[in-house]
Amino acid sequence: MLVVDIGTDKVKVVFQHFFDTTDGARCTSCDIFPADKVDPLPTQMAYGKARCSLEDQYNKETGRKISLARALKDGKYDSDQRTKIWEAYWTKTTRK
Secondary structure (H helix, E strand, C coil), X not given: CEEEECCCCXXXXXXXXXXXXXXXXXXXXXXXXXXXXXXXXXXXXXXXEEECCCCCCCCHHHXXXXXXXXXXXXXXXXXXXXXXXXXXXXXXXXCC
């Protein structure tokens, strides 16, 4: 989970990895929620999903990148906001 200050708001980026119930394919989803609200059922601001073909090797990192890109497109964020979210993602996932 990432919490990112995008200027106007703070958002929480959450990834989930799961199997598709229809055919067993591996999937990764990315949900973006408002981070400031203390709500047991927060309102989803954006959603993206990556689905791995059954013939491909599953890779969590690739799934996260694809699902995050789709969530950012779904949320209609401006360039500065997208940049801040990507920078937070790369800072969190870069291995030392």
